[in-house]
Amino acid sequence: MTDAPKDASRPEARAPRGFLDRRARDLVAERRILAAVTAVYERYGFEALDTGALEYADALGKFLPDADRPNEGVFALQDDDEQWVALRYDLTAPLARFCAQNWETLPKPFRRYATGTVWRNEKPGPGRFREFTQCDADTVGSARPEADAEIIAMAAEGFAAAGLPAGAYQLKINSRKLLNGLMATAGVTDDGQKLAVLRAVDKLDRLGPDGVRLLLGAGRLDESGAFTKGAGLGTAAAESVLAFTAAGGGGRAETLQRLAAVVGGSAEGVEGLKDLDAINVALTALGVGDDLAAIDPAVVRGLEYYTGAVFEAQLHFDAEDEAGQPIRLGSIGGGGRYDDLVARFTGERVPATGFSFGVSRLALALRAVAGAQGVQARGPVVVIAFDQSHMGEYFAAAGELRAAGVAAEVYLGSSGMRPQMKYADRRMAPAAVILGGDEIAAGTVTIKDLDLGRALSAGVSDNAAWREQRPGQVTVPRGELVDQIRRILEARP
């Protein structure tokens, strides 16, 4: 920090790979999402919880006890007492640790939400970062299907609050118990084989039924020549799994009837159907219609730890990346019921269910909905500084605007008029305030409408008609400064 700069020892200014610097224009969408979703969580009675960024590696559950260092996937380091600590890779593992530690004193069920940064020590790539934001809500200590329904309703409301229009997304619901029941009926009891079936079904979206059929059976050779070993199901079992995944479509009640025919045979399947039925009833009571939440047996979710209902929020349209290429967003959030996470610590099963918003994907989706204008960060009004002896007037003008709730600043660099205008434009200032010697002497102020300039150069409006009503620059009595600026802010194209 304190070394005098020396050429030889000068560090290079760069951020670690996969870590992103984000300026206002990149942050505004994410902040709006978090504020909107958090408000919904609070209306549903979920309370905020912040846990630390570092957890003991064994508590996070990715520590291999016989290895010298924690395994891949987390950023880990040794604390001064030689214990390994690691940056959290999600917000669920710290919640499980917190609940196990404080279970006696918590109100039960414990409803909590959390927003925070998580870290993954993975290979970064385009659009793939090692640090990102999560926004979760979980109910710990309720086995009721209504707790799942509430989470689903809250997620649906959260997406709407964040700005997704109705019809643009849908929550898809399934239960792991159905697939488990189906496998029990087919005689599949090995955990490894069950997991391979789950992973195969999880690829339905990408590979289609034919690809999944191969993965359920002997295996699949992809275009690159790589072979993925399959789950090893016989033909009849594989076909029953595929028939199950295809039983979705239509309203929830209709899908439930169809599913009863496919998985009705096993005890676990019947239990899963009963759960989904109760979720359906509660969703209806909560005002969540079939358009917002459907039952879809093709949704399984990749994570092993789900034990019952699983949910996934899917977008019905594609977004575009910065180069205008379509990006398939697909899932913009998901969750489910996990009843074993607290048991890792205490040995006692605690029922839990939760949902995690895909914050950055949702931000991309909202940009696609609103267009670039909708999520732009607006800069402050810039008061041009001509003359050191008039700084008092400049500060007074900026102060008046701020007092009226308008962001404003006095230019404090050392450049002349033209670069100051350029600066104001780069800052996305709606207007520049000019208080030259003439204006001050005459008790006036000149206001340059920079929004207009940008709109004209972007070809947003019908130039001629618009320019007539809205001059690029006006000189008004000094007392009308705030009103004049307000007019520009309200007329924003």
Next chain:
Amino acid sequence: MTDAPKDASRPEARAPRGFLDRRARDLVAERRILAAVTAVYERYGFEALDTGALEYADALGKFLPDADRPNEGVFALQDDDEQWVALRYDLTAPLARFCAQNWETLPKPFRRYATGTVWRNEKPGPGRFREFTQCDADTVGSARPEADAEIIAMAAEGFAAAGLPAGAYQLKINSRKLLNGLMATAGVTDDGQKLAVLRAVDKLDRLGPDGVRLLLGAGRLDESGAFTKGAGLGTAAAESVLAFTAAGGGGRAETLQRLAAVVGGSAEGVEGLKDLDAINVALTALGVGDDLAAIDPAVVRGLEYYTGAVFEAQLHFDAEDEAGQPIRLGSIGGGGRYDDLVARFTGERVPATGFSFGVSRLALALRAVAGAQGVQARGPVVVIAFDQSHMGEYFAAAGELRAAGVAAEVYLGSSGMRPQMKYADRRMAPAAVILGGDEIAAGTVTIKDLDLGRALSAGVSDNAAWREQRPGQVTVPRGELVDQIRRILEARP
């Protein structure tokens, strides 16, 4: 994550030392501060910047190139390319790295604010954590004293916006150039000796002039018998430093006159006086009076990297800790001008100035101002669940309340009426909603005022008179649910 729970391998549920789990009641004060201060920053035209939690250790500036591991004070680990990365210990070092990396493309001056977590790998203790929140604003690329004045004005407004009453705090301003000039006059040129003088003056608050006199001279033996080596100034030089630090008091203009007499002799001292004079003029133009910001030569700030003006926000009252013991809060934020941080990377000096709010100390201060009631997190209205067959009615009631903007939840545990009431009370619910079979049949709803119960048991109000106007429980037509709950929320004691 996925291990089946086994007794032998079960991890202990605990957080690393010095890391705090914070629930809603602990978070509400900090969140309000960040929201209020952030709004002020934006009104002043500062734009948000988020940088990553991890930085290359050499970029943070705490890396010893000849050591195998980074030195104490940071949490560091080796990335997979063998480079050392570390969790940021403040928000200023990442800003310097960001500016050095992006200087060409940034609007200049670059005004940015940042709120975020920082980490210090230090010995934790009571009230001393290894993870905490900072909230900074900096202007990079302006050498003007007005940039300092703006930062000071913004800090003063930020404290007010966060809820500190006028008169409770004051910004103290000084310039390092004054003390440097004084030392030049006294013939002190050695950097180590200058630093020792700074550190001695920084203890004025705690040790008083007599203690500092010892530290300016040969050294000081404290009560525990530990000896601190002094700066080694001669008697005349030490007395001139002490006279300088005592030249504060009264209005800014008055202090500046007194200081001119003490440090007027050296070129650097004259420059410092000129800076402070310009800051004073700009503060006056910004409407910041002597009551909010004073010039105080006793303020030096501990950090070596300041090169000009330094600021410190001081509280005029003490707070209490959770046990009711007085805590001297003293400084609740500070900052100053640092012109060398970007030069560490580029070799070119870039003038910069900034301020950092002491978020957790400010939260303590606000608790002292407002009393415990003022910063309490309020829970949701709890709808009591009696009967599975009426869940639809419970969800509808909660839904109505949420649609009216009132946080509400249906109890989703498996306990009876009495534990549900206890649960509602522990959640700080303002009211419980009772929809028993009788109420549903009669088209009514019973509402229990839990705020009242808590107020009565805390002895907050005149029980008899108050109880008369405000019954503990009422049964009203079902259509009046929202109005009745609103009445309780508005009457909150």
